[in-house]
Amino acid sequence: MTKYHLKKRIDIVVEAPLTRTLANQLDAANVPGYSVLPILEGRGMINAWTSEGQVSNSANMVAMFCVVDPAQVDAVIEAVLGVIRDRIGFVTIADVLVVRPERF
Amino acid sequence: MTKYHLKKRIDIVVEAPLTRTLANQLDAANVPGYSVLPILEGRGMINAWTSEGQVSNSANMVAMFCVVDPAQVDAVIEAVLGVIRDRIGFVTIADVLVVRPERF
Amino acid sequence: MTKYHLKKRIDIVVEAPLTRTLANQLDAANVPGYSVLPILEGRGMINAWTSEGQVSNSANMVAMFCVVDPAQVDAVIEAVLGVIRDRIGFVTIADVLVVRPERF
Amino acid sequence: MLSLALQNLLSPMVLFFVLGLLAAWARSDLTIPESIAKFLALYLLLSIGFRGGAEVSHHGLTAPLLTAVAAGVALSFGTPFVAYAILRAATRLGSVDAAAIAGHYGSISAVTFVAVTGMLGQLSVPYDGYLVAVAAAMETPAIFAALLIANRGETAHRGRSEFFREVAFNGSIFILLGSFAIGAITGERGLALLKPFILDPFAGFLCLFLLDMGLVAGRGLKQGWRHLTLAVTSFAVIMPLISASLAAVAAALIGMSAGNAAVLITLAASASYIAAPAAMRLALPAANPALALTLSLGVTFPFNLLVGIPLYIAIASRIAH
Amino acid sequence: MLSLALQNLLSPMVLFFVLGLLAAWARSDLTIPESIAKFLALYLLLSIGFRGGAEVSHHGLTAPLLTAVAAGVALSFGTPFVAYAILRAATRLGSVDAAAIAGHYGSISAVTFVAVTGMLGQLSVPYDGYLVAVAAAMETPAIFAALLIANRGETAHRGRSEFFREVAFNGSIFILLGSFAIGAITGERGLALLKPFILDPFAGFLCLFLLDMGLVAGRGLKQGWRHLTLAVTSFAVIMPLISASLAAVAAALIGMSAGNAAVLITLAASASYIAAPAAMRLALPAANPALALTLSLGVTFPFNLLVGIPLYIAIASRIAH
Amino acid sequence: MLSLALQNLLSPMVLFFVLGLLAAWARSDLTIPESIAKFLALYLLLSIGFRGGAEVSHHGLTAPLLTAVAAGVALSFGTPFVAYAILRAATRLGSVDAAAIAGHYGSISAVTFVAVTGMLGQLSVPYDGYLVAVAAAMETPAIFAALLIANRGETAHRGRSEFFREVAFNGSIFILLGSFAIGAITGERGLALLKPFILDPFAGFLCLFLLDMGLVAGRGLKQGWRHLTLAVTSFAVIMPLISASLAAVAAALIGMSAGNAAVLITLAASASYIAAPAAMRLALPAANPALALTLSLGVTFPFNLLVGIPLYIAIASRIAH
Numbered sequence A, B, C: 001m002t003k004y005h006l007k008k009r010i011d012i013v014v015e016a017p018l019t020r021t022l023a024n025q026l027d028a029a030n031v032p033g034y035s036v037l038p039i040l041e042g043r044g045m046i047n048a049w050t051s052e053g054q055v056s057n058s059a060n061m062v063a064m065f066c067v068v069d070p071a072q073v074d075a076v077i078e079a080v081l082g083v084i085r086d087r088i089g090f091v092t093i094a095d096v097l098v099v100r101p102e103r104f
Numbered sequence D, E, F: 001m002l003s004l005a006l007q008n009l010l011s012p013m014v015l016f017f018v019l020g021l022l023a024a025w026a027r028s029d030l031t032i033p034e035s036i037a038k039f040l041a042l043y044l045l046l047s048i049g050f051r052g053g054a055e056v057s058h059h060g061l062t063a064p065l066l067t068a069v070a071a072g073v074a075l076s077f078g079t080p081f082v083a084y085a086i087l088r089a090a091t092r093l094g095s096v097d098a099a100a101i102a103g104h105y106g107s108i109s110a111v112t113f114v115a116v117t118g119m120l121g122q123l124s125v126p127y128d129g130y131l132v133a134v135a136a137a138m139e140t141p142a143i144f145a146a147l148l149i150a151n152r153g154e155t156a157h158r159g160r161s162e163f164f165r166e167v168a169f170n171g172s173i174f175i176l177l178g179s180f181a182i183g184a185i186t187g188e189r190g191l192a193l194l195k196p197f198i199l200d201p202f203a204g205f206l207c208l209f210l211l212d213m214g215l216v217a218g219r220g221l222k223q224g225w226r227h228l229t230l231a232v233t234s235f236a237v238i239m240p241l242i243s244a245s246l247a248a249v250a251a252a253l254i255g256m257s258a259g260n261a262a263v264l265i266t267l268a269a270s271a272s273y274i275a276a277p278a279a280m281r282l283a284l285p286a287a288n289p290a291l292a293l294t295l296s297l298g299v300t301f302p303f304n305l306l307v308g309i310p311l312y313i314a315i316a317s318r319i320a321h
């Protein structure tokens, strides 16, 4: 297994209007990159919501994720919490193996 | 690492027309929340499919996921299997760490 | 926990125009299936990009994933690297548990 | 009639459908985004419904309308039993697949409806606006018939009533009947207001929709041709003729005009590719969903467009009062 | 006036809104894809803006225009304070929720603007094209007022200026004012060129948009009716009347014509469901976002459409010069 | 000519492009959903193709058509070599980036085609419908030239033939040529049917498309301005003039009319932002994709719109027979 290297995948579910703000924070935390995926609908502790028929992004959530080096995790989580602390949305961390570790 | 807490992420690939049914089952299993992501296309054991140009949702699959407490996993899997047992679609379970454990 | 079985989830972020090529490689590597999810926007080492307002797929990335048997991982990674080696995009591997192991 | 068929063959709509088929066959990356396809379907149903309703607003809900709806419901509910019997006798399809296909063939295709009314217009054969309501009424009975056939009136995890509600309040029926009602209520006034949207560009939107249908059908054929045995493909050509015959008898019995009969026959002969696939997927999970769609969209739809409809009009003009 | 209200009640637009409500209530799977909804909103704003600008191109930016804009800004900024006071006194809502709702009611609804101008057209009451600019100017002051009220001029992780920029360059304002400017620059020539796109099919696109709004409002009501206490619901009906009264005073003071006054009053009485929700979500995260939207779209919008606008026109004709 | 340039400058289309640029510059959250952008491009290509075909249906495929196509293909294939040489000599770009940009400048822009034909219409200078076919034929040769230049006729994991097929059956070429063929087959009859869809609202759809292009170009410029050295930016202005000169020679050689020559010159001078980016991304992965798009859409397109086209028309009228 020497050819696989351990990294961390950080998944964040966040309100769509905050995408830019969170991206700026991730940039500031020097993540090697991030990707934003759409969420169609969901339910949390307060409300269910759906993107269907919405004319603005205000009701939507998106799923951002970034693969980072384990050493970076704490700093990235700090940056993420800075954005979502008083808000709906949450963050999870998982182990992943990668092949080209120099990318992250 | 005391500030991170272990939870389970359950990912379900399910036929789009069953989204509502599965969501109801997840509600009944008391999951703290769930999110639904679109899938553009895919291939399984029988067919390949694509959402492109489709006028109804009948051919589509979606990716639902929910982050739950480890103690809940069996009950949630039971609920999910109730919906997808005789159907295409599948479910996976993974370890994730979270920061605000009281949310889940 | 005997009812859960260990499989591997392989996530690939790849340029949208390469979806077909990669799918063909995955087919050739005999994966049991795969799914393709849209990405709205992202940033990597060189550029940030967004799908917004794009008339062609050329700027887009997509997220493909497939759940495979651990024994298949090396072959699948080989196939994936064949496509993305000289390109942007990356691949990660994670542990997941499944309920119906015969599907994968 | 022949020249009409030829002219139909060379209409922009048919040619755009063929262009879609070609693009799929050549594996072009030409695509219609899913949300655009859904918008086009929504537009067509809204436009068809509204225009039908606006015409009815002259006449009101009369006895002929009710008789026609009853005949349509009976045909939609009855045809699947015939289709199922034929499929089981002549092909190797399992009972669930056969039931699912039977459901598609009992239900109707809104675009085929548009095609027959367009051709009647060219021939100056009059027909009644209320046939839109007949079309809407024919969408679902076939779905329930397919369920009865597959002997699964109840599906796991959703009571019978939940499923009934979902099928009855299906989006495509809702928009067709809803627009019909709005057309009937607002009449001429509404039509004048909406004409530049729902009437004038209709042919253009239809071309785009058929381009998309060609792409979907072409990709389905390309992927699923292995399943298309001779027996199954023959079914997709013969079944419309059988449904048409049953509808012709019904039309004769209730004394329809030539135009109305042509529409009823065409509706019966058409197979669904919007409402039925979604419902069948929910109700009969074991069925191969691509098969029914490929048959109805890739074989029966072009067959009706090119051969069927001229034939049905000819038959209708014989039996009409 | 009553017959006008009735005719309005039975216009295709209102009926499509009702159809959307019904579909949501029946839990139909009828849906408008998100990208289509965004396109429809874009189209409406572009069309409204352009037409307003094309009309202004005759007259130029005159003193009445500037006075009207000033009055609109004052109303938009002032109303939220009144709304907040009422909400805190009469309901059990927390201060953040109350501020967010107040922001929605200070801002304006473009579709309500369309409805009042349509009705004025039917009554042959003239009004000025520059009122589009007034509408655009009334979108944001309310949002800043809501922030002041919630005492959070600064939000975490984004400087005040960053947020100011985001609200001021909000997409809907950009497209409304931008189209207005383009309409004003290109005038008759531009209008002639774009008429088949932005004028002729406008009513049709509006019907589709209202179908979507009906669906969204219906789903919001279905999900959120628990939050709709009698006090809160009453607010959604009474607040427009209060805003309308304030606007009527302003219109009288600056000596507006009957048509212009009717538009200004209606704008003040309308509540936002495009620009405000997005801004409030950013600025006041603790607020329940569905609540304000459900009130403005599910209660106040239909109230204005059916009862409010005829009333506002009547008031305007009294006070007008 | 100058007043024409000015009037062009103040056309709604150009102004909507500028509005998009401004929105991007102000970091407004104004967005056009991806599926809507794809629909608009599809609509424009379909409309352009169909109208060209409908005009050709009068004349048939004649010798002038074939000569023009041959000239177009030669220009499209030849220009990239010139562009590459200039880029390598005058800028610091690597060979792959230079080849990719060269490919974009050999290929053509459909919207620039629309702009020149629109201006010719205003000047009452006639041109032939078959030039649409020339435009379609000029889309891909440049892409193959770029591949040759980058010396990578074969790309990993996809045989040469697979890539050839993908480029040749590219969606935008398919729809342009397919609609051209359908227009040619259905002629006047088809045009009459589809006019309210493909002709009347064309200007409106074009405005929306250009708003989107302005947004995309503006965001590209905002992000990529660091890459836009003086040398690279100058290339984006000088290259069209060189291509235009080459095309002018070709047009003179084959004896084109003033209108046709103006169109051919403009096509040559235009740079692709639909077909080429996708193909180059596949074929030349090492190239920075945003750079070529930003140059062609953010610099060359506006340059052609404002300065180039009037100039090309003037040149064409000199050299024409």
Ligand SMILES: Nc1ncnc2c1ncn2[C@@H]1O[C@H](COP(=O)(O)O)[C@@H](O)[C@H]1O
Pocket: A013, A039, A041, A042, A043, A044, A045, A046, A047, A048, A049, A061, A087, A088, A089, B031, B032, B033, B034, B035, B036, B065, B066, B067, B068, B104
């Ligand atoms: N446990 C969860 N698993 C997956 N998604 C969740 C979960 N909890 C919340 N979400 C998503 O986050 C949104 C906001 O949740 P909340 O903060 O609980 O209101 C929901 O609407 C879901 O889309």
Ligand SMILES: Nc1ncnc2c1ncn2[C@@H]1O[C@H](COP(=O)(O)O)[C@@H](O)[C@H]1O
Pocket: B013, B039, B041, B042, B043, B044, B045, B046, B047, B048, B049, B061, B087, B088, B089, B090, C031, C032, C033, C034, C035, C036, C065, C066, C067, C068, C104
């Ligand atoms: N191993 C897999 N990994 C990822 N997605 C899969 C996998 N197997 C199936 N899928 C997805 O689930 C759909 C149905 O698969 P199946 O039940 O095998 O027909 C496929 O079309 C894919 O979208």
Ligand SMILES: Nc1ncnc2c1ncn2[C@@H]1O[C@H](COP(=O)(O)O)[C@@H](O)[C@H]1O
Pocket: A031, A032, A033, A034, A035, A036, A065, A066, A067, A068, A104, C013, C039, C041, C042, C043, C044, C045, C046, C047, C048, C049, C061, C087, C088, C089, C090
């Ligand atoms: N560390 C990362 N985590 C998540 N997504 C990434 C990461 N790095 C790159 N990406 C995605 O891959 C695209 C190309 O990245 P790159 O190859 O670094 O230019 C980016 O635009 C992102 O969408």
Ligand code: NA
Pocket: D079, D104, D105, D106, D107, D108, D243, D267, D268, D269, D270, D271, D272
């Ligand atoms: Na039928």
Ligand code: NA
Pocket: E079, E104, E105, E106, E107, E108, E243, E267, E268, E269, E270, E271, E272
């Ligand atoms: Na207001």
Ligand code: NA
Pocket: F079, F104, F105, F106, F107, F108, F243, F267, F268, F269, F270, F271, F272
């Ligand atoms: Na060129």
